[in-house]
Amino acid sequence: MDTAPKQTGFAPGRLQRISDHINRNYIEPGKIPGCQVLVARHGLVSYFESFGQMDLERSKPLQDDTIFRIYSMTKPITSVALMQLYEKGYFQLNDPVHRVIPSWRGLQVHVSGEGEDMQVRSPDRPVTFRHVLNHSAGLGYGGTRHPVDRMYRHARLRDPDSSLSEFVEALGRIPLHYEPGTRWMYSYATDVCGYLVEALSGQPFDEYLREHILDPLGMKDTDFHVSADKLDRFAANYQRNASKELTLIDDPGQSSYAAPPKFLSGGGGLTGTTADYLRFCEMLRRGGELDGERILGPRTIRLMARNHLPEGRDLTQMAIGAFSETANEGVGFGLGFAVTLDEVAAGTLGSGDYYWGGAASTIFWVDPKEDLVVIFMTQLMPSATFNFRGQLKSLVYSALID
Numbered sequence: 252m253d254t255a256p257k258q259t260g261f262a263p264g265r266l267q268r269i270s271d272h273i274n275r276n277y278i279e280p281g282k283i284p285g286c287q288v289l290v291a292r293h294g295l296v297s298y299f300e301s302f303g304q305m306d307l308e309r310s311k312p313l314q315d316d317t318i319f320r321i322y323s324m325t326k327p328i329t330s331v332a333l334m335q336l337y338e339k340g341y342f343q344l345n346d347p348v349h350r351v352i353p354s355w356r357g358l359q360v361h362v363s364g365e366g367e368d369m370q371v372r373s374p375d376r377p378v379t380f381r382h383v384l385n386h387s388a389g390l391g392y393g394g395t396r397h398p399v400d401r402m403y404r405h406a407r408l409r410d411p412d413s414s415l416s417e418f419v420e421a422l423g424r425i426p427l428h429y430e431p432g433t434r435w436m437y438s439y440a441t442d443v444c445g446y447l448v449e450a451l452s453g454q455p456f457d458e459y460l461r462e463h464i465l466d467p468l469g470m471k472d473t474d475f476h477v478s479a480d481k482l483d484r485f486a487a488n489y490q491r492n493a494s495k496e497l498t499l500i501d502d503p504g505q506s507s508y509a510a511p512p513k514f515l516s517g518g519g520g521l522t523g524t525t526a527d528y529l530r531f532c533e534m535l536r537r538g539g540e541l542d543g544e545r546i547l548g549p550r551t552i553r554l555m556a557r558n559h560l561p562e563g564r565d566l567t568q569m570a571i572g573a574f575s576e577t578a579n580e581g582v583g584f585g586l587g588f589a590v591t592l593d594e595v596a597a598g599t600l601g602s603g604d605y606y607w608g609g610a611a612s613t614i615f616w617v618d619p620k621e622d623l624v625v626i627f628m629t630q631l632m633p634s635a636t637f638n639f640r641g642q643l644k645s646l647v648y649s650a651l652i653d
Contacts (some may be wrong), residue, residue: 259292260653266290266298269646278303282637283612284489284497285313286629287525290647293622294533299525305486305630308499318477318485319628320501320508321528322519322609323576326441328531329517330384330587332448332460334551337380341451344384344586347377348443351450354423360389361426365398371426378431383440383447384586385559387569389427390438394574399428408439411507413514415446415456428571435560435569435584437576445517456515467544468530473523476511477503485522488611488630500632519610525628528615532624535617556605556619558583558590565592576608576634599641600648606640614640621651 256266269288277283285303289296305313336342342350349355355378359371374389382388393403402425409418422443428436449456457475465473477485485508488501503509508522534541538549560569566579566589577589581596588605591597604623606616612631617624625647627639 255295256297256650259295259297261290261292261297261650262652265650266647268650269298269643270300270302272642272646273300273302277637281497282491282495283629283631284487286627287313287315287317288643289525289529289624289626291529291533291624294537296529306503307489307497308487308502313486314484316472316484316524316526317628318472318481318522318524319613319630320486320488320609320611321521321523321613321628322611323441324528324607324609324613324615325517325519325521327535327587327607328460328464328521329441329444329448330555331531331535331547332464332517333380333384333444334547334555334586335463336448336451338548338551342380344381345379347379348383348388348447349377351447352419352423352443354420358389358423359426360430361397361399361428365401369398369426374427374430376431378427380447381559381586382431383443385435385584386438386440387432387435387560387584388438388440388443389429389431389434389436390422390440390443391428391436391572392438392574395572397428399426402426409442409514409516409518411512411514415442415449415515418514419443419446432561434571435566436572437574439518441518441587442516445515448517449515456517464531464546467546468527468534468541470523470527470530473521473527475515475520475522477506477508477522479509482509486630488632490632491636497631525626528626528628529624532615532617532626536619536622536624555586556588556590556617557585558592559585563592565596574635576614577606599644601644608634608640610634612636612639614643616640621648623647 290298301313305317362370378388393400485503489497492498539547581593583590583592594602604616604618608614612634615626
């Protein structure tokens with residue numbers, strides 16, 4: 252990719268501090284296998300570098316076209332897909348989801364207890380499309396000791412052999428964690444959005460994404476699986492063991508991603524390249540259009556990137572649960588993205604940016620004020636291991652002089 256730091260308002264040489272930082276702190280000490288960093292401004296790539304290896308066991312260097320598991324960076328793509336149907340008049344944000352999932356009319360809210368002693372009640376309001384787009388529906392991810400999460404684990408939600416319709420029916424038989432719209436909890440909500448795309452459009456979810464987002468944007472390497480002819484470009488996935496050594500957890504040659512899945516996870520199922528995700532981010536930065544392909548209207552993009560938490564609150568006032576892809580201070584949540592509301596409270600630059608990340612430590616953000624896109628790709632789980640976002644923000648924004 253061509254790079255143009257001077258033309259895009261970066262001080263000469265300062266973006267190279269990213270390379271120094273990544274090599275010194277992560278590649279040379281062996282904290283991560285490899286990574287990619289891309290910085291683009293005004294539609295021009297200002298910095299793009301690949302570091303380290305994509306597969307330690309096979310000693311394969313990380314290439315510019317390496318394919319990564321993007322996990323929860325699937326969520327913004329799914330949210331854009333659902334908002335395309337919003338633009339076509341299929342629903343309004345405050346419409347109840349049970350219009351499309353009739354069994355959800357009977358949803359209950361957990362009050363106390365568990366098992367046979369569990370007390371539930373009917374919610375004061377139904378789960379709406381807004382709630383599932385911004386994780387305030389009362390759903391969870393099954394990762395805590397809460398009685399509802401225990402029910403999630405027992406139900407084996409998001410089973411690889413389940414369809415999206417089977418998933419939402421099973422989810423609807425489990426009580427909500429809280430009254431819809433009153434709290435924020437990272438959750439299966441975007442998988443529900445994937446089902447809603449499928450149900451409203453009448454197309455299988457993967458076919459809808461291919462026809463309406465991936466092909467129009469030229470995202471040729473983004474899919475729910477990695478085809479045989481591309482497996483040599485698929486990175487291995489790692490975690491750090493108790494001795495802080497990298498341990499292989501998903502070998503590309505034996506990965507479940509080598510075959511098309513039955514469960515099409517709108518919350519975390521896609522794989523893709525940095526170049527592909529840049530095209531998605533560039534569409535967002537340009538107000539919904541790229542190379543003559545209109546994906547969304549600019550006003551819809553602006554609506555999605557606004558804080559939709561009640562009364563303008565941030566996540567410190569709304570969030571429950573121990574896991575997320577964002578810090579809470581000074582951060583709101585829109586329709587598929589976190590949003591930086593206050594640089595002082597967040598302790599980071601980039602007020603007004605919107606962003607998300609993935610379980611293998613991938614991240615991106617789009618900053619409309621600075622006309623900026625940043626993408627970071629690696630394959631290290633869990634995502635909370637290192638604060639790549641905060642470090643990259645310091646390096647990138649301090650290099651801007653225009």
